[in-house]
Amino acid sequence: MALKALDIYKILPKKNCKECGFPTCLAFAMKIASGKADPATCPYLDEETRQKLGAATRPPIRLVRIGVGPRKVVVGEETVLFRHDKTFYHPPGLMVEIPDTWSPGQVKVVAAQIENEMFTRVGQDLFLSGVAIRNVSGAADTFQKTVAAIEEMVSLPEILISDHPEVLEAGLIECGTYRPLLCAATDANYTSFCRLATKFGCPLTVRAGSVEGLANLTTKCVQEGVEDLVMDPAATTPREFLALSTQIRKAAIERTVPAVGYPVYCDTTTYPDPDAACALGVLKYGSLIVTRPLEYSRKLAFLTLRQNIYTDPQKPIQMAPGLYPVNSPGRESPLLITVNFSLTYFTVLGYLEGAKIPCHLLVVDTEGLSVLTAVAAGKLNETLVRESLKKFGAEEAVSHRTLVLPGYAAPISGRVEEMTGWKVMVGPRDAADLPEFLEKEMG
Amino acid sequence: MTWSGEIDRVHIGATKQEGGTRSRVCTVGGAKNLPFLEGASEMPLIALEICDDTGSWSPIVLAYTGDVTRDAGEWAKKAEKEFGADLVRLHLTSTRKRGFSDVRGVRTTIEAVLQGTGLPLIIEGSNEPSVDSEVFSACGEAAAGERALLGTAEADRYRSVAAAAVAFGHGVIAQSPIDINLAKQLNILLHEIGMPHDRIVIDPFTGALGYGFEYSYSVMERIRTAALKGDTDLAMPMISAAADSLNIKEVREAPQEVRDETAVMWEFCAAFSAAVAGAEIVCVRHPRTLEKLKKGFAHLAGEG
Ligand code: B12
Ligand code: SF4
Numbered sequence: 187m188a189l190k191a192l193d194i195y196k197i198l199p200k201k202n203c204k205e206c207g208f209p210t211c212l213a214f215a216m217k218i219a220s221g222k223a224d225p226a227t228c229p230y231l232d233e234e235t236r237q238k239l240g241a242a243t244r245p246p247i248r249l250v251r252i253g254v255g256p257r258k259v260v261v262g263e264e265t266v267l268f269r270h271d272k273t274f275y276h277p278p279g280l281m282v283e284i285p286d287t288w289s290p291g292q293v294k295v296v297a298a299q300i301e302n303e304m305f306t307r308v309g310q311d312l313f314l315s316g317v318a319i320r321n322v323s324g325a326a327d328t329f330q331k332t333v334a335a336i337e338e339m340v341s342l343p344e345i346l347i348s349d350h351p352e353v354l355e356a357g358l359i360e361c362g363t364y365r366p367l368l369c370a371a372t373d374a375n376y377t378s379f380c381r382l383a384t385k386f387g388c389p390l391t392v393r394a395g396s397v398e399g400l401a402n403l404t405t406k407c408v409q410e411g412v413e414d415l416v417m418d419p420a421a422t423t424p425r426e427f428l429a430l431s432t433q434i435r436k437a438a439i440e441r442t443v444p445a446v447g448y449p450v451y452c453d454t455t456t457y458p459d460p461d462a463a464c465a466l467g468v469l470k471y472g473s474l475i476v477t478r479p480l481e482y483s484r485k486l487a488f489l490t491l492r493q494n495i496y497t498d499p500q501k502p503i504q505m506a507p508g509l510y511p512v513n514s515p516g517r518e519s520p521l522l523i524t525v526n527f528s529l530t531y532f533t534v535l536g537y538l539e540g541a542k543i544p545c546h547l548l549v550v551d552t553e554g555l556s557v558l559t560a561v562a563a564g565k566l567n568e569t570l571v572r573e574s575l576k577k578f579g580a581e582e583a584v585s586h587r588t589l590v591l592p593g594y595a596a597p598i599s600g601r602v603e604e605m606t607g608w609k610v611m612v613g614p615r616d617a618a619d620l621p622e623f624l625e626k627e628m629g
Numbered sequence: 630m631t632w633s634g635e636i637d638r639v640h641i642g643a644t645k646q647e648g649g650t651r652s653r654v655c656t657v658g659g660a661k662n663l664p665f666l667e668g669a670s671e672m673p674l675i676a677l678e679i680c681d682d683t684g685s686w687s688p689i690v691l692a693y694t695g696d697v698t699r700d701a702g703e704w705a706k707k708a709e710k711e712f713g714a715d716l717v718r719l720h721l722t723s724t725r726k727r728g729f730s731d732v733r734g735v736r737t738t739i740e741a742v743l744q745g746t747g748l749p750l751i752i753e754g755s756n757e758p759s760v761d762s763e764v765f766s767a768c769g770e771a772a773a774g775e776r777a778l779l780g781t782a783e784a785d786r787y788r789s790v791a792a793a794a795v796a797f798g799h800g801v802i803a804q805s806p807i808d809i810n811l812a813k814q815l816n817i818l819l820h821e822i823g824m825p826h827d828r829i830v831i832d833p834f835t836g837a838l839g840y841g842f843e844y845s846y847s848v849m850e851r852i853r854t855a856a857l858k859g860d861t862d863l864a865m866p867m868i869s870a871a872a873d874s875l876n877i878k879e880v881r882e883a884p885q886e887v888r889d890e891t892a893v894m895w896e897f898c899a900a901f902s903a904a905v906a907g908a909e910i911v912c913v914r915h916p917r918t919l920e921k922l923k924k925g926f927a928h929l930a931g932e933g
Contacts (some may be wrong), residue, residue, distance in 0.1 A: 268847070268850050268851075268854070269843075269846075269847055269850075270847040270848075270850060270851050307839065423928055423931055424925075424928045424929050425928065425929050425930065425931040426931075428665050428666065428929065429666060429667070432630075432663075432666060436630070457928065458928060459924050459925055459928045461894075461897065461921070461925065462901060462924070462925030462926075462928055462929065463928075465897075465898055465901050465902060465905075465925075466901075466905065466929070469846075469902055469905050469906075470905065481887070482883075482884070482887050482890075482891070483883070483887050483890040483891040483893075483894045484890075484894055486879060486891070486894075487838065487894035487895055487897070487898045488898070490838055490839040490879070491838060491842075491898045491902065493839070494838065494839065494842050494843035494846070495843060495846070497843055499843065499844070499847050529839075529840065533878065536878070556841075562806070618878070618881075
């Protein structure tokens, strides 16, 4: 368990000399406990205390960075077993496998697609994270050529997969400065893998089939000077993966086995049912998920699942409330009301833009609740509509006095009309029907 | 992980010996741990959803399933024989029409479905308070002795469905809008009017993937962990149906050649994840989703 401020205070030197930058040892202890100060800044700690504090105050799961630049994958630093306990912070990297036996043409197509293909949902850009280049050929030069071809074309985070250090080294000649993840060191070969990781400054995957095995191996790698580690529990079935990844997450966040405080690796290509394995990896603590190339439907579904699981359960993704012009409206264009839940806003916007209908969209502050939820909770009401009309200058923006409410807000339409003095029209429930409605009703 | 609580067992369906006509009985519940971990319950069951008025049913499913969708009995038969469902969930969508009065038709449909399949049945009655009482008692009676699961009880309309379940020996689905406290309250209300705990299945309401699914996933995890920690008012099996999956934009507007695949992946992701969060029964509409889930669950349950 993490140490509390008082426990930390007890083992501090209690000189109150302020050299750490805090007025008292106690103030310093409180900052350490909340993770906002580094114990090492007190010059009077003996080695034992320093280590004790270091272990207790560093995040239970190490943050590991793979790749460089805007697309780099950052995983780890998770703090809970269930998302409802707080949130999950770092979405897993979805890494697409590219075997080095593929033709250059095939490599090109797949790599380019991963780099370029993007989906926008709820105002967020979703894409696959990177590539996992696998040495299937067994030959170092073939591997090196594939890595070189990919390097030449895209700047995606990479995993280099081979059991042979000399093969990996050949690949590292091409991409060693871009922080690829090496995969995977075992008990038998970890010293040579650690040497490579140190030489190129890369993160390293370790592989062992149990919590104890992984803990042993990470401890040895840390002794060799490699701290950016990822763990492959080497499960043979999704069931085993779930059991191990759950044990690992629990042991890490409760700090019962601090040596497994690293992100978890999940190679779905090794399971008989890769789709189930991929979903499971996203749900249950996978941080790097290797998959075969995914076609449209799978890609979109898994990216959406990842987006769902990694949103903060305490605060829905929200839009700033306000009056938004859509398709360059004029003063006669219709005025529509919607809520500031991002999903709602972007859904409605999508249909309006698709139909090229000029209008004003007044986004009212329902604290991120959807229309139906906000109506059920009483948050979308006549007072809110009236205040929003005033606050965001709707009266000046349009020459008319007609507003369109979402179909699900029908129960409040009468009261809105009374309180605002505007004529109220109730639109359809489904925004997909909005263009047709506007054409018919508003001409 | 070790916990103090255990999930109640609920039986659905009754064989001849038990006074019904089903060829098998489904048992859900019994878990002493989180799903698929040591001590968890059996494999999750998969219900194929069918209906008696296809007006609002997904055209993707109708096109794939074919002409049998015009006859609920035949559809149910196919669900068992061809698609391999564990249960059939019949939605009496005909009762949702304005001015509905054909209660006799409801009985006929249920009889046809019972004829068509030997699988245990989930029956979804009306969702209009003014006809609830009539419809639910017709459902209860038409399936008397079959130990079906009747749906859906909600906080402000649970009496009719519970009365029918109590009178004819069925279980009920208790639905609450993604809220652990409301789920608990409803179970208590149902218990007070005579529903034993082992005849209640919790439906915490499932939003479609990308459309509220994250909330449903978490509320299921919360309900399950509360139950395992010993809250007996939440210690019932859960059922999940991301019913909107096939109506969402991503599926409706998917390119023609991948529309079926998108529908299947969307249903699959929500149903599979719901099972991982604790649902013992997951409901889907596309026959291919069912096949895919079976495979996924088998691997997770360690059977292949
Ligand atoms: C996720 C969810 C939640 C989440 C909140 C998510 C959020 N940020 O809003 C949580 C778990 C917090 C929640 C809570 C509650 N919920 Co809720 N929730 C849902 C769920 C599953 C999905 C909502 C959603 O995201 N919809 C998607 C968005 C895009 O839909 P939308 O905003 O309505 O927008 C659409 C249309 O309205 C239209 N539209 C939008 N703007 C405009 C504008 C114009 C001009 C037009 C014409 C159209 C239009 O286009 C959009 C796309 O078609 C729904 C069920 C459902 N399928 O809707 C239940 C649901 C809305 N919830 C419900 C309820 C009762 C509640 C609670 C009151 C329960 C409670 N705890 O007491 C609370 C209230 C919240 C509170 N703070 O008190 C009920 C409402 C019942 C009713 N008919 O009134 C529902 C229907 C579930 C149910 N069947 O029981 N909920
Ligand atoms: S530097 Fe160390 S001894 Fe001095 S006040 Fe800070 S914690 Fe106390």
